[in-house]
Structure formats: structure tokens, C-alpha cells
Amino acid sequence: MHISEGVLSGPVLLTGGVLTVAGTAIGLKKLDFERIARAGILSSAFFVASLIHVPVGPSSVHLILNGIVGLILGWGAFPAILVALFLQGMLFQFGGLTTLGVNTLIMALPAVVCYYSFGPLVQQGNRIALPAAFACGFMGIFLGAVVAGAALMFTEENFLEVTLLMVSAHLPVMIIEGLMTAFCVAFFRKVQPDMLPHFKAPKTDFSCNGRS
Amino acid sequence: MCRVDCWGWHRRFTLIVVVMVLFVFPLVVKQAFAHKVTIFAWVEGDTVHTESKFSGGRVAKQASIEVYDRTGALLLEGRTDDEGRFVFKAPKQEELRIVLVAGAGHRNEWVVKAEEFAGHVRPVADDDTVLSKQTEPVGATPLPGRIDISREDLQTMIEAALEKQLQPVLRRLYQMDEGPRLADIIGGIGYILGLVGLGAYIHFRRRSTSEDPRAR
Numbered sequence: 182m183h184i185s186e187g188v189l190s191g192p193v194l195l196t197g198g199v200l201t202v203a204g205t206a207i208g209l210k211k212l213d214f215e216r217i218a219r220a221g222i223l224s225s226a227f228f229v230a231s232l233i234h235v236p237v238g239p240s241s242v243h244l245i246l247n248g249i250v251g252l253i254l255g256w257g258a259f260p261a262i263l264v265a266l267f268l269q270g271m272l273f274q275f276g277g278l279t280t281l282g283v284n285t286l287i288m289a290l291p292a293v294v295c296y297y298s299f300g301p302l303v304q305q306g307n308r309i310a311l312p313a314a315f316a317c318g319f320m321g322i323f324l325g326a327v328v329a330g331a332a333l334m335f336t337e338e339n340f341l342e343v344t345l346l347m348v349s350a351h352l353p354v355m356i357i358e359g360l361m362t363a364f365c366v367a368f369f370r371k372v373q374p375d376m377l378p379h380f381k382a383p384k385t386d387f388s389c390n391g392r393s
Numbered sequence: 394m395c396r397v398d399c400w401g402w403h404r405r406f407t408l409i410v411v412v413m414v415l416f417v418f419p420l421v422v423k424q425a426f427a428h429k430v431t432i433f434a435w436v437e438g439d440t441v442h443t444e445s446k447f448s449g450g451r452v453a454k455q456a457s458i459e460v461y462d463r464t465g466a467l468l469l470e471g472r473t474d475d476e477g478r479f480v481f482k483a484p485k486q487e488e489l490r491i492v493l494v495a496g497a498g499h500r501n502e503w504v505v506k507a508e509e510f511a512g513h514v515r516p517v518a519d520d521d522t523v524l525s526k527q528t529e530p531v532g533a534t535p536l537p538g539r540i541d542i543s544r545e546d547l548q549t550m551i552e553a554a555l556e557k558q559l560q561p562v563l564r565r566l567y568q569m570d571e572g573p574r575l576a577d578i579i580g581g582i583g584y585i586l587g588l589v590g591l592g593a594y595i596h597f598r599r600r601s602t603s604e605d606p607r608a609r
Contacts, residue, residue, distance in 0.1 A: 185430070185500040214596045221589030225582045232578065268584055272577040275429055 183231075183269070183284055184332065186277035193335050198282030201263065204289060208259035216254065219376070220261045223250045228265035231275060244354060248321025249362045251292025252300060252314075253376055258292035259285065283332050291324030300378035303366050310370065311363050318362030322355045323348060430456075430501050432493040433567040435560055436509040438553075439486065443503070444567070445477045445493050452477030456495040463488045486510040 189197075212220055223246075230244040251258045263285045269275045276284045295317045302313035330344030369376045430453055434443040441460075445453035458479045460468045468489070473479045483489065489505040542550075 183429070187502075188494075188500045212592075214593070217592040217596070218589055221585050221592075224588075225585045228581050228585060229578060264585060264588060265581075268581040272581050273429070 183276035184280050186279050188336055190335055193332055194279055194283055197286045201282040201285040204259035205263055208256040211256045216257055220254055220257045223254060224261035224265045228268055231269055245322055247288045247292040248295050248318035248358055249365055251295040252317050255296040256293055259289045262289040287325050287328045290328055291321045294324055295321050303377050304379050314363040314366035315359040318358035319355045322351050322358055326351050430495045430499040432501050432503045434491050434503045434505050435563060439483050441481055441483050443479045443491055445473050453495045456493055459492045461490040
């Protein structure tokens with residue numbers, strides 16, 4: 182999902198950069214103090230996730246985790262992913278400085294979309310929440326592939342073909358991340374439900390079954 | 394009291410899970426390198442051999458290769474075979490920029506320097522004359538069994554031999570480029586934690602100046 186330097190044309194890079202700056206500004210505004218540490222941990226997870234890679238067909242794909250990052254951070258996904266991608270570019274030579282904006286957009290925009298589409302659902306009953314979480318992880322990558330296809334459209338000239346290639350290449354990762362997101366959400370619902378968006382604190386103390 | 398204990402256990406468990414995911418998982422997964430494509434090229438005589446692969450060791454099959462000269466003019470194009478190799482006869486024995494385009498935004502390049510071509514005429518350095526004086530003293534009679542060869546020929550032969558001997562080493566070096574090292578990974582995480590600390594610092598500074606001016 183990391184687009185290398187020298188592939189995209191100037192206007193595409195510029196558009197990606199501008200949109201990323203806007204998203205990061207909104208994200209930083211919305212990052213209150215409680216979420217800073219959370220954003221840091223998720224940013225680290227995202228940073229490392231790219232190293233876990235799944236060999237598929239002629240090439241290889243890696244975990245991206247943008248679905249779960251978006252679900253937990255909302256707009257905060259922009260700064261978290263920007264920082265992680267910057268460090269990946271500097272330390273691992275994935276992507277690059279000029280493509281930083283576009284790459285951030287590719288992964289953070291779907292994260293925010295996932296936050297708004299699946300955030301309200303994960304506080305519902307298990308029957309809705311778990312499929313929603315799976316869809317969140319799945320769609321995070323799927324939409325990322327679509328945005329990447331749109332960015333590449335101007336150089337590789339066939340949006341449908343490039344997007345199909347990207348989507349089919351990432352299909353295994355979509356499924357893996359869907360499952361991971363479902364597990365994470367199930368875990369958070371039990372252990373720390375306030376990690377998930379739209380959490381309303383229950384009136385009674387449910388954690389100790391009234392023994393206190 | 395109980396409440397604190399319960400949450401303490403859960404929190405510890407969460408922490409352990411996070412640490413596992415962050416640090417242990419990438420170490421356990423051996424093939425833990427991401428999506429980058431690299432190309433390596435070497436010269437044998439007037440032929441240029443290239444090898445392309447994705448980080449993680451998978452070869453880049455059927456990826457397109459473009460060869461440019463120093464001025465940026467396209468000299469030739471081609472595709473890698475199923476082993477990620479592409480071989481071509483150098484159209485010019487000078488600096489060549491070999492660009493690999495592996496599709497879906499993957500691209501990298503390798504520059505073959507003019508000096509790598511054996512036929513490339515190198516300007517004779519000053520200290521070469523010293524060498525020639527020492528090896529061929531004026532007026533010396535050739536020893537029996539000695540073959541007279543010119544200095545240029547000798548140089549070409551040495552270069553050809555060196556080329557042959559060094560190729561495996563260079564290729565091995567290229568193959569050893571295994572992507573991110575542990576130090577890079579830990580360093581990156583450290584940077585992010587530092588940013589979190591910076592955020593916390595700014596937050597508390599702002600709060601202490603705005604909330605309670607009397608305390609200052």
C-alpha cells in the first residue's frame with residue numbers, strides 16, 4: 182500500500198499532501214489528552230504492523246491495521262498514521278517523503294470513514310457488533326486500495342484495472358484484518374469498553390458483581 | 394478496593410497483549426518485511442544482468458524495466474522473467490539508470506556506473522607509470538617462459554577476473570539487504586512514545602497556566 186517515490190505526478194502528490202494536512206489538523210484538534218497516549222500506542226502498532234507480512238501470489242502484502250486505528254481514534258487516525266508512515270519512510274525506506282501525503286491519505290481516509298460507519302454499531306449487541314468490527318477491518322483495507330487506485334489512475338491510466346489488482350492483492354489481508362478487528366473489539370467490549378467510540382458509561386458497577 | 398483489583402488485573406492483561414503485539418510478534422514472524430521492491434544490476438562484459446525482488450525475498454515477476462542513459466533518454470524497455478531477472482546488451486558503455494516498475498505504485502532504480510564496463514577506457518593515473526617502471530625495467534631481457542603482454546591487456550584481464558570473482562559477493566551482499574533491523578523498529582517506537590510525551594507535556598503546561606493563575 183506504500184506508493185514509492187517517483188511514481189505519482191506532481192498534482193496528485195500535492196492534492197494528497199493538502200488533504201492530509203487538513204485531516205491532520207482536524208485530528209490534532211480532536212485529540213484530547215486522554216487520547217494522546219492511545220494514539221501513540223496505536224501509532225506504534227501501525228508502525229510495526231507493516232513488518233508483519235503475508236506472502237500472496239506474485240508479491241507480498243502486509244498488515245495495515247487502519248480499520249482498528251480509525252475505529253478507536255476517529256480523526257486522530259490522521260496524525261497517528263502520518264507519524265508512523267513518516268518513521269517507516271525514514272527508517273525502513275517504505276514509501277518516501279514526497280509520497281507521504283498521498284500514502285497517509287490512502288490509509289487514514291478509510292480509517293475515518295470506518296469510524297463513522299461502524300463506530301455506532303460496535304456498542305450494539307454481539308450479533309451486530311462483531312460483524313460490524315469484521316467489516317470495519319475489511320473495509321479499511323478495501324477503501325485504502327480504492328484510494329490508492331484513484332491516486333495511481335493518473336499514471337497507470339486505468340482506474341478499474343489498478344484498483345482490481347490492488348483489491349485482489351489485499352484480499353487475504355482484508356480477511357485477516359477483519360478477524361483481528363473482530364477479536365480486538367470483542368476483547369475491548371469485555372475489558373475496556375470505553376476504548377470504543379460512542380461508549381455510554383453504565384450506571385451500575387458491572388465489574389465486580391456487587392461484591393464491593 | 395475490589396474495584397481497583399479487578400481493573401488492575403484487566404489493565405495488566407491489556408498491557409501484556411499490547412506488548413506482545415508490538416514487540417514479540419514481529420520477532421517471531423521471520424519473513425517480517427514489508428512492501429518495497431528493489432533491483433540490482435551487474436555487468437558481465439557488455440551485458441547487463443538485473444535481478445528484482447520485493448523485500449521479503451519474493452522475486453518481481455513480469456515487472457517492466459526501463460533503461461535510461463545519463464541524459465534521461467529511454468534506451469530500451471523489457472520485462473523480467475519468472476525469476477525476476479532481466480538481461481540486456483548495453484547499448485552504450487556509459488552510465489545507465491535502470492528503473493524497475495513493479496506495478497501498483499512499486500518502483501525502484503539502480504545506476505550502473507560507466508566504470509563497471511570492462512571496455513570502458515579509464516584515464517591512466519600517474520602512479521601507473523611507477524608500476525610499469527618497476528615491472529618492466531628498461532633493457533631487461535625476457536626470462537624464459539615469460540609472456541609479454543601490454544599493460545592495457547593486463548588491466549583488462551585483471552578486471553575481467555575480478556568481475557568474475559566479485560559478482561557472487563556483490564549478489565550475496567544484495568541478498569543480505571534484509572530490510573528493517575531491530576534497532577530501526579525499536580527506534581521508531583521510541584520516537585512515537587517521545588511524541589506522546591511531548592503531547593502530555595504541552596497539555597499539562599497549558600492546563601497549569603490557564604487553570605490556576607494564583608498558583609504561579
